[in-house]
Amino acid sequence: MSAVQWLEPRSLAEAGEVRAQRGAEATVLAGGSFLGILMNQGFLSPTCLLSLRAVGELRGITVRDGELCLGAMVTHRQVERDETVRRDWPALARAFGIVASPRVRNQATVGGVLADADYASDPPAMLGALGARAVLRGPTGEREVAIDELILGFYQTCIADDELLTEVRVPPAEPGAVYRKFRSRSSEDRPCVAVAAARSGGALRVVVGACAEMPQHYPDICALAAEGPLDGAMAREIARRYAERLQPLTDARGSAGYRRRIVAVEVRRALEELGGVGGETLVRGRQGGTLVRGRRGGTLVRGRRRAGP
Numbered sequence: 001m002s003a004v005q006w007l008e009p010r011s012l013a014e015a016g017e018v019r020a021q022r023g024a025e026a027t028v029l030a031g032g033s034f035l036g037i038l039m040n041q042g043f044l045s046p047t048c049l050l051s052l053r054a055v056g057e058l059r060g061i062t063v064r065d066g067e068l069c070l071g072a073m074v075t076h077r078q079v080e081r082d083e084t085v086r087r088d089w090p091a092l093a094r095a096f097g098i099v100a101s102p103r104v105r106n107q108a109t110v111g112g113v114l115a116d117a118d119y120a121s122d123p124p125a126m127l128g129a130l131g132a133r134a135v136l137r138g139p140t141g142e143r144e145v146a147i148d149e150l151i152l153g154f155y156q157t158c159i160a161d162d163e164l165l166t167e168v169r170v171p172p173a174e175p176g177a178v179y180r181k182f183r184s185r186s187s188e189d190r191p192c193v194a195v196a197a198a199r200s201g202g203a204l205r206v207v208v209g210a211c212a213e214m215p216q217h218y219p220d221i222c223a224l225a226a227e228g229p230l231d232g233a234m235a236r237e238i239a240r241r242y243a244e245r246l247q248p249l250t251d252a253r254g255s256a257g258y259r260r261r262i263v264a265v266e267v268r269r270a271l272e273e274l275g276g277v278g279g280e281t282l283v284r285g286r287q288g289g290t291l292v293r294g295r296r297g298g299t300l301v302r303g304r305r306r307a308g309p
């Protein structure tokens with residue numbers, strides 16, 4: 001087996017130069033939680049790794065002009081625990097905070113989860129619902145792309161071979177964004193159905209993840225919410241239309257038919273939560289902890305609360 005060349009630039013400028021020179025020949029390495037599995041299983045045998053771990057400029061969590069700016073090398077755990085994110089973007093903190101285990105979240109990065117474009121990841125749906133944009137830096141400068149422009153299909157993005165994903169910008173949060181993760185198997189970390197809902201710029205955005213090759217967002221259906229209050233009837237109607245429109249895939253986590261039924265329930269519950277109508281909050285699976293019963297917004301909440309880290 002030939003040795004793998006290890007490149008470890010110390011600055012963003014240097015990383016950009018190496019990326020521009022070496023292109024696809026150098027595989028970008030962030031937390032390595034996705035790449036490591038592919039390499040261990042023999043699906044990928046890079047000859048050269050471009051590690052971003054020494055690039056301090058990619059590790060910041062800042063707020064600029066009211067937008068949350070997450071550096072590409074910020075870990076899931078940092079997003080989950082950051083005080084500003086928890087206070088002003090709580091649904092985002094939650095979406096990152098229920099990925100796998102603390103061990104994985106300490107490795108996995110914001111840039112990595114978007115660049116790997118796994119259809120069953122949690123953060124992309126939530127970032128999409130919040131109207132986030134990814135910053136791609138190449139030899140001729142930077143460009144910003146919305147999450148639904150970034151992810152093109154199964155494990156495919158629009159990131160060019162000479163570009164790096166450097167930052168994710170999340171617009172000011174409007175109160176009440178919701179993230180719901182439905183796991184169908186107790187042994188699974190990844191969602192069978194993920195639903196993120198938020199109001200962005202006054203408009204409702206509902207994004208369904210883990211059901212198709214990329215997160216699904218139907219603006220025409222979401223526009224119904226402009227016609228009346230987001231009450232129980234509106235939540236049911238939008239959920240019904242999402243379930244009808246979506247062409248879910250079948251995998252080990254659930255069949256297309258099963259997923260369609262879960263989408264109808266989970267979109268409705270997400271919108272009920274968003275509209276303050278109430279509904280059940282259920283976090284299922286390996287992280288399930290204590291059975292909790294309580295009231296939110298005057299509505300009975302029942303479910304399994306995730307055990308603390």
Ligand SMILES: Cc1cc2nc3c(=O)[nH]c(=O)nc-3n(C[C@H](O)[C@H](O)[C@H](O)COP(=O)(O)OP(=O)(O)OC[C@H]3O[C@@H](n4cnc5c(N)ncnc54)[C@H](O)[C@@H]3O)c2cc1C
Pocket residue numbers: 027028029030031032033034035036037052072098099100101104107108109110111112113114115116120121122123159163164165166189190191
């Ligand atoms: C046991 C386990 C359980 C998991 N469960 C979940 C789960 O429940 N929910 C969930 O959402 N995810 C889950 N994951 C996936 C995990 O979140 C991803 O593996 C992780 O987000 C990838 O990030 P990374 O930093 O490790 O990326 P890496 O593995 O380093 O890289 C991933 C890909 O992105 C490219 N890349 C990375 N950074 C950049 C960049 N800045 N610019 C351009 N390209 C880049 C790499 O070249 C590579 O192709 C799980 C993973 C494991 C191992």
